[in-house]
Amino acid sequence: MSFDWEYALSLLWYAPLWEASLVVVALSVLSWLIATFLSFFLALAKLSSYPLLKLPVSAYVWFFRSLPLLVLLIFIYNLPQVIPWTGNYLSDPFTAGLVALILSETAYIAEIHRGGLLSVPPGQREAGQALGISYFGIQKLIVIPQSIRIALPTLANQFITIVKLTSLVSVISLAEILLVGQRLYTQNFKVLETMLAVAFFYVFIVTFFDNLLKWGERNLDVTHRKSRKNYTDKTQLEKSVSSKPDYQESASHEADEGQSGVVIEATGINKSFSELQVLKDVSISVKKGEAVSIIGPSGSGKTTLIRTLNGLAVPDTGIIKLDGENIFFSHPDQPRSRRLPRQNEIKKIGMVFQQFNLFPHKNVLQNITLGPRYHRRGSKAQLETEAMGFLDKVGMLEHAYKYPHQLSGGQQQRVAIARALAMHPKVMLFDEPTSALDPELVGEVLKTIEVLAREGMTLIIVTHEMQFARRISDKIYFMDEGSVVHSGSPQDMFDNCDEPRVRQFLKEFNGS
Numbered sequence: 215m216s217f218d219w220e221y222a223l224s225l226l227w228y229a230p231l232w233e234a235s236l237v238v239v240a241l242s243v244l245s246w247l248i249a250t251f252l253s254f255f256l257a258l259a260k261l262s263s264y265p266l267l268k269l270p271v272s273a274y275v276w277f278f279r280s281l282p283l284l285v286l287l288i289f290i291y292n293l294p295q296v297i298p299w300t301g302n303y304l305s306d307p308f309t310a311g312l313v314a315l316i317l318s319e320t321a322y323i324a325e326i327h328r329g330g331l332l333s334v335p336p337g338q339r340e341a342g343q344a345l346g347i348s349y350f351g352i353q354k355l356i357v358i359p360q361s362i363r364i365a366l367p368t369l370a371n372q373f374i375t376i377v378k379l380t381s382l383v384s385v386i387s388l389a390e391i392l393l394v395g396q397r398l399y400t401q402n403f404k405v406l407e408t409m410l411a412v413a414f415f416y417v418f419i420v421t422f423f424d425n426l427l428k429w430g431e432r433n434l435d436v437t438h439r440k441s442r443k444n445y446t447d448k449t450q451l452e453k454s455v456s457s458k459p460d461y462q463e464s465a466s467h468e469a470d471e472g473q474s475g476v477v478i479e480a481t482g483i484n485k486s487f488s489e490l491q492v493l494k495d496v497s498i499s500v501k502k503g504e505a506v507s508i509i510g511p512s513g514s515g516k517t518t519l520i521r522t523l524n525g526l527a528v529p530d531t532g533i534i535k536l537d538g539e540n541i542f543f544s545h546p547d548q549p550r551s552r553r554l555p556r557q558n559e560i561k562k563i564g565m566v567f568q569q570f571n572l573f574p575h576k577n578v579l580q581n582i583t584l585g586p587r588y589h590r591r592g593s594k595a596q597l598e599t600e601a602m603g604f605l606d607k608v609g610m611l612e613h614a615y616k617y618p619h620q621l622s623g624g625q626q627q628r629v630a631i632a633r634a635l636a637m638h639p640k641v642m643l644f645d646e647p648t649s650a651l652d653p654e655l656v657g658e659v660l661k662t663i664e665v666l667a668r669e670g671m672t673l674i675i676v677t678h679e680m681q682f683a684r685r686i687s688d689k690i691y692f693m694d695e696g697s698v699v700h701s702g703s704p705q706d707m708f709d710n711c712d713e714p715r716v717r718q719f720l721k722e723f724n725g726s
């Protein structure tokens with residue numbers, strides 16, 4: 215018996231096979247989209263620290279990944295035998311197939327999402343928190359777009375797996391490609407010719423969607439993206455800056471700082487990581503317009519201290535006040551007294567991180583407007599114009615439409631400063647803002663901070679740049695082993711302090 219090419223080719227125009235292809239596409243696309251959406255919640259729950267969320271989801275993923283799809287399909291299709299009302303839906307093979315595929319694929323794709331979510335650096339979430347964005351806002355605006363980009367190649371692969379899995383739905387009599395083929399060869403016995411045509415339809419569908427998903431992947435990859443607007447003409451850009459923004463607007467409008475003009479104050483802060491006590495009864499206080507530096511040896515608790523001020527690290531005990539109002543308190547003798555800073559309070563405290571933590575999937579302008587837009591501080595156009603003003607201020611106006619990967623470290627840090635300023639904070643926290651920079655880039659960032667200090671912005675800076683601290687600070691705190699060992703004016707710290715640990719530190723610093 216010879217191979218009947220003519221018959222095989224004629225099947226490429228056979229209408230029932232094209233109709234069955236549409237069924238396969240609809241079933242695959244719907245189950246992939248719905249499972250991709252639902253599995254995000256499962257992945258988030260699985261990463262949660264709450265056992266009530268984590269355990270049921272882990273059990274779901276374990277169960278449905280263990281169950282063969284064929285068994286699940288037959289089970290779902292026959293469910294109306296024991297739960298009659300489900301017959302309204304599940305007696306339709308398409309719906310039964312869709313439900314089975316969604317149940318099974320949600321379990322698989324949840325694990326893909328979990329991998330994607332874990333790949334987003336923690337600094338991204340912290341940058342969102344520092345902008346006063348809620349947990350769900352951070353997921354939606356910052357984490358999920360990045361994790362989708364990371365997970366997309368694996369998600370695309372899973373889509374192709376689903377296309378092929380739909381052939382199993384023939385077992386419950388859905389007229390998909392394989393079943394149409396089977397019906398044909400049981401009549402004419404031309405098994406190989408029919409299967410060749412069946413294979414063609416699957417390969418055609420997979421190839422089409424594979425290319426579509428690759429195109430989507432390329433589009434989501436900002437490293438392949440050019441700046442949307444490529445302004446090279448500085449005057450054109452300057453036109454988009456209406457007026458210099460007043461980044462201290464909120465601070466200057468409020469006369470409700472503590473009686474002594476103190477903007478932020480931390481008292482009796484204690485913090486331990488497991489057995490290690492990192493902060494020991496630390497107190498600091500910063501007045502409006504002051505620039506305060508925190509210096510000290512590595513590991514002395516400087517970073518942990520400023521992270522407690524905006525809630526990125528939660529103290530075990532202590533009180534933190536912003537404008538005289540408690541934003542955090544936890545009394546050692548009253549275990550139930552704890553109150554954590556709220557988003558409304560956190561957004562009044564700007565933060566610049568050592569690693570910049572710009573959002574890589576947003577361009578410079580979008581990085582700056584993300585916080586203000588989330589908090590609905592104005593229309594998109596207003597906020598963009600204002601953002602241009604901040605970019606002008608930090609000397610980054612020409613880079614407004616670039617993505618973070620297109621900038622040097624120093625430029626990224628200046629954008630991070632503009633992003634914090636755009637929230638009109640009452641105080642700006644800088645966590646070693648130049649430590650991650652190449653030496654030749656340190657100067658441009660220090661200069662930007664110095665300008666802010668001169669203009670009267672209230673600043674707290676953790677730094678290892680001693681000359682800089684001396685030049686710009688109104689007050690310097692020296693920390694060692696979790697305690698503030700000495701505080702005073704720069705002259706007091708650098709020239710007059712007798713505290714042996716300070717002297718030793720400065721001596722080592724000058725010697726290095």
Ligand SMILES: Nc1ncnc2c1ncn2[C@@H]1O[C@H](COP(=O)(O)OP(=O)(O)OP(=O)(O)O)[C@@H](O)[C@H]1O
Nearest residue numbers: 487490492510511512513514515516517518519646
């Ligand atoms: N999340 C954490 N879990 C456990 N230990 C931590 C954590 N964060 C900080 N530590 C520890 O707390 C101590 C103080 O760290 P911190 O980063 O506050 O010091 P630092 O003075 O800022 O140091 P450096 O100047 O090197 O940045 C260190 O011993 C550090 O290992």
